[in-house]
Amino acid sequence: MHRRLDRALPGVFISLEGCDGSGKSTQIARLSRRLELAGLKPLVTREPGGTEFGERIRQLLLDPGSPDRSILSETLLYAAARCEFVSKVVKPALAEGRIVITERYTDSTWVYQGYAGGVPLPTIETINKIATGGLETDLTVVLDIGEASVIHRRLASKRKDKIESRSDAYHERVRQGYRELAQRFPNRVVRVDGGMEVSRVEAAIWKEVVNILSEKGYDLTNEKQGRESL
Ligand code: TMP
Numbered sequence: 001m002h003r004r005l006d007r008a009l010p011g012v013f014i015s016l017e018g019c020d021g022s023g024k025s026t027q028i029a030r031l032s033r034r035l036e037l038a039g040l041k042p043l044v045t046r047e048p049g050g051t052e053f054g055e056r057i058r059q060l061l062l063d064p065g066s067p068d069r070s071i072l073s074e075t076l077l078y079a080a081a082r083c084e085f086v087s088k089v090v091k092p093a094l095a096e097g098r099i100v101i102t103e104r105y106t107d108s109t110w111v112y113q114g115y116a117g118g119v120p121l122p123t124i125e126t127i128n129k130i131a132t133g134g135l136e137t138d139l140t141v142v143l144d145i146g147e148a149s150v151i152h153r154r155l156a157s158k159r160k161d162k163i164e165s166r167s168d169a170y171h172e173r174v175r176q177g178y179r180e181l182a183q184r185f186p187n188r189v190v191r192v193d194g195g196m197e198v199s200r201v202e203a204a205i206w207k208e209v210v211n212i213l214s215e216k217g218y219d220l221t222n223e224k225q226g227r228e229s230l
């Protein structure tokens with residue numbers, strides 16, 4: 001059990017980012033379990049989605065049969081889902097002092113619609129700010145896949161959604177976009193090599209999460225002991 005300090009601990013906002021097929025869902029499940037072992041109750045959620053309204057927008061955006069749209073309309077739809085998500089899910093949970101882990105957040109728009117899709121990055125940043133009221137993550141972990149071929153292999157067997165069905169060139173720009181993101185925002189974005197064995201990726205993510213939680217006043221010392229005795 002983590003030790004609570006005298007004052008109430010703050011909410012902490014963490015996102016996992018990366019290309020389609022980079023292993024985010026697996027790693028979020030593992031991270032969430034580790035936090036639970038530490039006596040914490042993380043809220044695990046995802047974008048687009050997280051609210052009923054957001055899940056409907058998700059369908060509209062990702063259904064393979066969904067009509068084509070301009071990249072700017074797409075950006076605004078992601079932003080509309082995000083606006084609901086932040087006000088109805090994220091902010092209330094953070095106000096209760098919870099750790100919120102989301103699969104994707106504003107950085108996905110920066111990379112997919114901005115860097116890879118061609119909407120100017122300052123426009124994306126303005127839209128993100130409007131949708132979120134300026135709420136940024138405390139930590140964003142990018143699962144970096146060094147080789148495009150790994151992603152192609154992982155996606156090959158899947159029924160692809162609207163975005164996954166885009167060209168290899170688009171997905172290559174997404175991969176590069178995540179690298180650029182980590183360089184542009186080093187204060188909150190860290191890159192983890194997503195090509196490593198799953199438990200090594202888990203350990204690398206955990207190290208980053210422990211760092212940010214320690215900075216916020218959490219003490220997870222005993223959790224490590226708990227894991228060693230598992
Ligand atoms: P996923 O939940 O299976 O990762 O699917 C979400 C898809 O939506 C994924 O291909 C990335 C894409 N996406 C964007 O293009 N922009 C965004 O802002 C977000 C949140 C996701």
